[in-house]
Amino acid sequence: MNALALLGRYFAASMRSQMQYPASAIMLTLGQLGSTAIEIVSIWALFDRFGAVKGWAFGEVMFFYALIGISFSFADFLTRGFDVFGSDFVRTGAFDRLLLRPRSAALQLVGHDFRISRFGRFFQASIILAIATGMLGFVWTPQAVLLALWTIAGGIAFFSALFVLQAVMAFWTVESLEAVNALTYGGVYAGQFPLSLYARWFRTFLIFIVPLACVAYFPVLAILGRSDPLGAPDWFLPLAPAAGFLFLALAFLAWRFGVSKYTSTGS
Amino acid sequence: MPQILVQDLAKTYRVAERDPGMFGAVRGLVRRRWRTVEALKDVSFSLERGELLGFIGPNGAGKSTTIKILSGILRPDGGRVEIEGLVPYADRIKHVARIGVVFGQRTQLWWDLPVIDGFDLLRDIYRVDPQRYRTTRDELVAMLRLEKLLDQPVRQLSLGQRMRAEIAAALLHEPSILFLDEPTIGLDAPSKLAVREFVKKLNQERGVTVLLTTHDMHDIEALAQRVIVIGHGRVLADSPFEALRANVLAERRLFVDFAGAAPVLDLPGVEVRNRDGRALELAFNPQITSAPALIAAITARHAVEDIHVEQPAIEEVIARFYDLHGANEA
Numbered sequence: 001m002n003a004l005a006l007l008g009r010y011f012a013a014s015m016r017s018q019m020q021y022p023a024s025a026i027m028l029t030l031g032q033l034g035s036t037a038i039e040i041v042s043i044w045a046l047f048d049r050f051g052a053v054k055g056w057a058f059g060e061v062m063f064f065y066a067l068i069g070i071s072f073s074f075a076d077f078l079t080r081g082f083d084v085f086g087s088d089f090v091r092t093g094a095f096d097r098l099l100l101r102p103r104s105a106a107l108q109l110v111g112h113d114f115r116i117s118r119f120g121r122f123f124q125a126s127i128i129l130a131i132a133t134g135m136l137g138f139v140w141t142p143q144a145v146l147l148a149l150w151t152i153a154g155g156i157a158f159f160s161a162l163f164v165l166q167a168v169m170a171f172w173t174v175e176s177l178e179a180v181n182a183l184t185y186g187g188v189y190a191g192q193f194p195l196s197l198y199a200r201w202f203r204t205f206l207i208f209i210v211p212l213a214c215v216a217y218f219p220v221l222a223i224l225g226r227s228d229p230l231g232a233p234d235w236f237l238p239l240a241p242a243a244g245f246l247f248l249a250l251a252f253l254a255w256r257f258g259v260s261k262y263t264s265t266g267s
Numbered sequence: 268m269p270q271i272l273v274q275d276l277a278k279t280y281r282v283a284e285r286d287p288g289m290f291g292a293v294r295g296l297v298r299r300r301w302r303t304v305e306a307l308k309d310v311s312f313s314l315e316r317g318e319l320l321g322f323i324g325p326n327g328a329g330k331s332t333t334i335k336i337l338s339g340i341l342r343p344d345g346g347r348v349e350i351e352g353l354v355p356y357a358d359r360i361k362h363v364a365r366i367g368v369v370f371g372q373r374t375q376l377w378w379d380l381p382v383i384d385g386f387d388l389l390r391d392i393y394r395v396d397p398q399r400y401r402t403t404r405d406e407l408v409a410m411l412r413l414e415k416l417l418d419q420p421v422r423q424l425s426l427g428q429r430m431r432a433e434i435a436a437a438l439l440h441e442p443s444i445l446f447l448d449e450p451t452i453g454l455d456a457p458s459k460l461a462v463r464e465f466v467k468k469l470n471q472e473r474g475v476t477v478l479l480t481t482h483d484m485h486d487i488e489a490l491a492q493r494v495i496v497i498g499h500g501r502v503l504a505d506s507p508f509e510a511l512r513a514n515v516l517a518e519r520r521l522f523v524d525f526a527g528a529a530p531v532l533d534l535p536g537v538e539v540r541n542r543d544g545r546a547l548e549l550a551f552n553p554q555i556t557s558a559p560a561l562i563a564a565i566t567a568r569h570a571v572e573d574i575h576v577e578q579p580a581i582e583e584v585i586a587r588f589y590d591l592h593g594a595n596e597a
Contacts, residue, residue, distance in 0.1 A: 009387075010388070092373075093373065096370075097375050102361070264341075
């Protein structure tokens, strides 16, 4: 059975085990929807007071927010195993069990768990996207739809990479994982605002080190048909999400290094 | 060519010493103090197909390090391992498809899934042919009496039920080698017996090679033809258990209940171990004094109500062995 078909089996098994507690799954989903809904209210409060911020309208910021939210919810859905890797696999020794099976450890971690509740954020972000579309009078041309899907794909790769890197950290320490959590959840928050609002050093960080801007700010400009006020060339904007995949590839290189470290030290 | 060949295995760990508290954790990230632990110094042995080996030693002796290396999840610093022509840690994926591993204290099944669903998932993970899988599964289910458990979620099973399911799970891909790491730990008596009986059958009827680590010496007594004792990272003994007993603690015990008060005995080569009213416990070396001769000598002079001979319990033999080799300080 090939890897993709096996993931399908894992997925089915994960759904079945969550359906052992259907009420809990529904409540958790609604909880995610509710808690993320509060974020958008805080952004709205900001814009309600100041109107536009540095030339960005509330509707446009909602666009950033929604696409980031959709990307993050999928990444969070797919990489749960990496998210809990330090606490549930390294600390408990359960990682040995994965290494005792004739499949790549990464594949088994993806298959470890698919949390239904992550769709709470997805629904919330989708509703925001619909509202933003209405507020801006935005017309979804086929080109814009394709570009949005490409942006989301790059975003999923980007956030998945962060979760993989968080798991890699666990090979060295299971005590300081909060540091990477600041990157994942902080990344969601930072990505909600246009890059031009940030200080120069932070912009550089978000483009070249942790390329969040490449899966949010730049491609969303292209979708909205705006030029970059910071001067990035127009041709670059729709290509930027590729950086998410590059980042993911680098994360998996680090992962392989971490696994080989684990098998040589056993901890 | 033996099925499992282990030569001069060595493994040293560097263990980070951490200072307690928040500050210690932060400083530990920047600069760590290391302590080296020589888990394995020089371990060599080989196993032929179909053997059943008991692998024992005190905690920290190097048992689990050896098992981890043999199962491909840990790389040794020195030495060589070859199992069915493969180097486990160099060819992990190929190697683990051929072995089965049961950890007594860790589950490999899915907590919230019915047993049967976990089995099906393992079929897909191990790429077992569906036809073949059905046959193997049904055999294992019958042998381990799992029929009634198949539809229950794993979390609802008792420890003994779960261990039977774990063993079946480790064998669905028909491995030729089975590693059992403390398979009877925490089990009640009937479950222990069931596990031992099954492992024996698997070894004798299917010819599966079994490597068993345990602290329960009754497992060894019931199962292992051959015992390797490991301590301080070395092989301290590698022999049939009876040979180990003869070397270490050959003495027998004679328990006598006298009709009157226990007399003072003065027999050559016989030591009084315990005196309690009318009962005596004597220790003797069967190579010097035979049991019938000793019994005859006592019953000729004294009125005796009951008498029986015992061998020292296996725990005692092993404890004595550890003492002799200073293995307990590990």
